[in-house]
Amino acid sequence: MLRSKVMQVFLLCLACLANAHAADLKKKPDPQKQVAPIDQIVAVVNDDVITHNEVNSRLGVVVRQLKSQGTPLPPMDVLEKQILERMITDKLQAQYAKETGVHIDDAQLDKALQRIARENNISSLAEFRTKVEQGGVDFKKFREEIRNEIIATRLREREVDSKLVISENEIDNYLATQAKLPGKGEEYLLAHILVLVPEQASADKIQASRQRAEQALSQLRGGADFAQIAAGFSDAKDAMQGGSLGWLPAERVPALFLETLQVMKPGETSTVLRSPNGFHILKLVERRSNDTKVVVTQTHVRHILVKTSELVPENEARNRLLDIRQRIETGADFAEQAKRYSEDGSAAQGGDLGWISPGETVPEFEDAMNALQAGQMSGAVQSGFGWHLIQVIERRNADVSTEQKRQQARLAIRTFKSDEAYQDWLRQLRDRAYIEYREEQNN
Numbered sequence: 001m002l003r004s005k006v007m008q009v010f011l012l013c014l015a016c017l018a019n020a021h022a023a024d025l026k027k028k029p030d031p032q033k034q035v036a037p038i039d040q041i042v043a044v045v046n047d048d049v050i051t052h053n054e055v056n057s058r059l060g061v062v063v064r065q066l067k068s069q070g071t072p073l074p075p076m077d078v079l080e081k082q083i084l085e086r087m088i089t090d091k092l093q094a095q096y097a098k099e100t101g102v103h104i105d106d107a108q109l110d111k112a113l114q115r116i117a118r119e120n121n122i123s124s125l126a127e128f129r130t131k132v133e134q135g136g137v138d139f140k141k142f143r144e145e146i147r148n149e150i151i152a153t154r155l156r157e158r159e160v161d162s163k164l165v166i167s168e169n170e171i172d173n174y175l176a177t178q179a180k181l182p183g184k185g186e187e188y189l190l191a192h193i194l195v196l197v198p199e200q201a202s203a204d205k206i207q208a209s210r211q212r213a214e215q216a217l218s219q220l221r222g223g224a225d226f227a228q229i230a231a232g233f234s235d236a237k238d239a240m241q242g243g244s245l246g247w248l249p250a251e252r253v254p255a256l257f258l259e260t261l262q263v264m265k266p267g268e269t270s271t272v273l274r275s276p277n278g279f280h281i282l283k284l285v286e287r288r289s290n291d292t293k294v295v296v297t298q299t300h301v302r303h304i305l306v307k308t309s310e311l312v313p314e315n316e317a318r319n320r321l322l323d324i325r326q327r328i329e330t331g332a333d334f335a336e337q338a339k340r341y342s343e344d345g346s347a348a349q350g351g352d353l354g355w356i357s358p359g360e361t362v363p364e365f366e367d368a369m370n371a372l373q374a375g376q377m378s379g380a381v382q383s384g385f386g387w388h389l390i391q392v393i394e395r396r397n398a399d400v401s402t403e404q405k406r407q408q409a410r411l412a413i414r415t416f417k418s419d420e421a422y423q424d425w426l427r428q429l430r431d432r433a434y435i436e437y438r439e440e441q442n443n
Helices: 007-016 053-067 076-099 107-118 125-135 139-159 168-179 203-221 226-234 255-259 313-329 334-341 345-349 363-370 399-433
Strands: 043-044 048-053 186-196 245-251 273-275 278-289 295-306 350-357 381-383 386-399 436-439
Touching: 043 053, 043 076, 048 053, 048 076, 053 076, 053 226, 076 139, 076 226, 076 381, 107 125, 107 139, 107 381, 107 436, 125 139, 125 386, 139 399, 168 399, 186 203, 186 226, 203 278, 245 273, 255 273, 255 436, 295 313, 295 334, 313 334, 334 345, 345 350, 350 386, 363 381
Parallel strands: none
Antiparallel strands: 043 048, 043 436, 186 245, 186 278, 273 278, 295 350, 295 386, 381 386
């Protein structure tokens, strides 16, 4: 289970209050129904639509966000096209979530908002709402955007991340390869631009993607701002945040990129780099050494997982888990119940996850785990994987330098696999969908 990136998106939204706006995700009218001339349809997505006003609303949010970050604006037609494509992807995920029973109720949403507030030193949800509204943002729409982000994350966890398998041999091979590469013991603050290449793309489409990346690089070489070009050209989700990847240890940087970074100085931009999923441009913002001893508090924990699915809705999964909890409270053995009922890969080990370091689980699981004393058992805890029953066995302080290197390797492999698998899943979702652009007709 990996810590979700959603919180980073939320924190950025809060830091730039004027950015914290949301597209209204309520059900749109059937495409066959008449739409007022002042709000024309620009795209049909299955039995839903995206209107001109919706695109303009999202465009205004992004423009305010880029301005608040000090990022020069790309051409409006380029930015509008980027936004429309992202809205189509968001719409498809929202539709799939509804079809497959993935939803976030108000109580779960409030907990997420409270966590965002705490991380920004805001004591209450009421104060949080006040600060958001002071930025000129409709709090109800903001709530729905947060709900949509959580749903998208849970979809990714269920459809992609939960199906990834990383073997110890893969980790050993990865570390052996990394040991031969330069940059060992270093961390890099990076930004990037990604121009995706469609799955099974023709030679012409691959060349078109390369030319688009070369065009972006040409503008960068001409002195254009990197964040501006990222907003206008990058297909990565972080494009509107300037393409920032944050600090990455060398172990988490793909070998192709690492070799390039070794000859770059802070502030420099790479040439166009080719990877299996597209063309990249890297910017090295800063580098630093990370060869230090790492001591953390680890938790030895076990759990029982009941997954939700199209056939097992959330209430049923939760009730099943509570029945298991009741049996354990009345004398049943936790490990035996895990072996019998848990739907996690740890079931064969009685639900034992071993020693867990901070950041190795999703926030919902980690928060519940951290609130328990040794020997205590949680109530029903929901995450994107389903419903968990958690029991803390013991805790310790440990030097995890070696373990952290293996965990970083596992995370690097998982991130790479997850990103590729997620892009494939989105492409498949899009391939199955009916999408019609109405822009030319409206013009």
